[in-house]
Amino acid sequence: MSITSLRDLFPFFSSEQNQSLIYFDSAATSLKLDSVIQAQNQYYQFNTANVHRSSYKAATQVTAQFEQTRCDVQTFIKANSPAEIIWTKGATDSLNLIANCLTRSDLLDNKGSEILIAASEHHSNIVPWQALCNTLGFQIKVMPVDKNGVLKLEESLQLISENTAVICIAQVSNALGNINPIKPLIERAKANKALTVIDGTQAVAHMPINVAELDCDFYVFSGHKMYGPTGIGVLYAKLGILEQLPPYQLGGEMVKTVSFSQGTSFQPSPLKFEAGTPNIGGVLGLAEAVKFIQNDINQIETVEEQLYKRLIQILTGIPQVKLWGDTDNTICLQSFTLEGVNVYDLAVMLDEHNIAVRVGHHCAMPLINALGIEGVLRVSLSCYNTVQELDFFEKALKQSISILLDPGLDSDSSPTPE
Numbered sequence: 001m002s003i004t005s006l007r008d009l010f011p012f013f014s015s016e017q018n019q020s021l022i023y024f025d026s027a028a029t030s031l032k033l034d035s036v037i038q039a040q041n042q043y044y045q046f047n048t049a050n051v052h053r054s055s056y057k058a059a060t061q062v063t064a065q066f067e068q069t070r071c072d073v074q075t076f077i078k079a080n081s082p083a084e085i086i087w088t089k090g091a092t093d094s095l096n097l098i099a100n101c102l103t104r105s106d107l108l109d110n111k112g113s114e115i116l117i118a119a120s121e122h123h124s125n126i127v128p129w130q131a132l133c134n135t136l137g138f139q140i141k142v143m144p145v146d147k148n149g150v151l152k153l154e155e156s157l158q159l160i161s162e163n164t165a166v167i168c169i170a171q172v173s174n175a176l177g178n179i180n181p182i183k184p185l186i187e188r189a190k191a192n193k194a195l196t197v198i199d200g201t202q203a204v205a206h207m208p209i210n211v212a213e214l215d216c217d218f219y220v221f222s223g224h225k226m227y228g229p230t231g232i233g234v235l236y237a238k239l240g241i242l243e244q245l246p247p248y249q250l251g252g253e254m255v256k257t258v259s260f261s262q263g264t265s266f267q268p269s270p271l272k273f274e275a276g277t278p279n280i281g282g283v284l285g286l287a288e289a290v291k292f293i294q295n296d297i298n299q300i301e302t303v304e305e306q307l308y309k310r311l312i313q314i315l316t317g318i319p320q321v322k323l324w325g326d327t328d329n330t331i332c333l334q335s336f337t338l339e340g341v342n343v344y345d346l347a348v349m350l351d352e353h354n355i356a357v358r359v360g361h362h363c364a365m366p367l368i369n370a371l372g373i374e375g376v377l378r379v380s381l382s383c384y385n386t387v388q389e390l391d392f393f394e395k396a397l398k399q400s401i402s403i404l405l406d407p408g409l410d411s412d413s414s415p416t417p418e
């Protein structure tokens, strides 16, 4: 498939209002595939029925599609069984489920009382663990980063001991794009009988995932960062662990029997963790996103590598730019600050050129504080972006910087998109 036809799969670009918009904020949420939108529409317009309940044809068909998607996700991340795939609202929901259920399980009983968290984690992989620590009297230990925000592997490995109960780390940092060395951390954690929670939210759209090979205990991600719908996410966990966890929420469809006199018995996983009517449209949309990534991952990787190279060429050509993270070990995302320029002002100026970027702490306040800065400007690219967009970005960026460095300059001469 050519790059143009890849871009054609995203109806976002066909709207007039988006013709001149440059979307460089895919790490916040990606654009949606037409096939994802169509699958959701099909369900809402013509195939509406609830799942796992009624026995008429339309309902059993939707249930079959819904469960097929679970198998598709199992194949996508190379899990051993569809029972290891739990539908959630997103990565945040998945991480809350893990921390909440672990708090109420006896899985942590014979372990240490330290939760190891990388300094670069998204708040979603910090705050639920703080709650667990408050309830259980555990402590958080922070796996440190260097002055560029890259995980210090040796020091992190040293922190893992028989006192470690759980280690929590993203496969890819959402703030800086670094690919973390999760494999040696998982190995060391296993040797110390600690549980491993991997946040794959920023990884799944950019690289093949193999949870069996990683041998992590938990892996989470959100549909909306991988060309899919919002409000749908995945929790993968090893079946043996899921069997030992109590349910997360309680209600319909997660029960086997309910009786006022005898109490309630629960379904096995995955239904045990899916109380109430799930996001059926979201699951059916996600199926299309998974199909796209699985079929086109090689092309996605090739395109994104080219785009990232050009982005780095642009940024390294500007003397005031300070790049954060590790440019040799990253997804197509780059965060930077600028000497003498407030990146918040720069983001406003880029917006005037119709370039959408994100600036701030990126829900990773501990990381930004550790780096001693107030925020970074993040350019996050995806397979639907183009080199032409980057060429325009270069002009807009240089012009904005020169105005911010010398506010006396005329700002009227905007570059025009090619």
Ligand code: PMP
Pocket: 027, 028, 089, 090, 091, 092, 093, 122, 124, 125, 170, 172, 173, 174, 199, 201, 202, 222, 224, 363
């Ligand atoms: N983890 C990472 C690494 C993320 O990038 C995000 C979203 N920015 C989350 C967790 C939370 O995802 P969601 O908001 O979809 O629950």
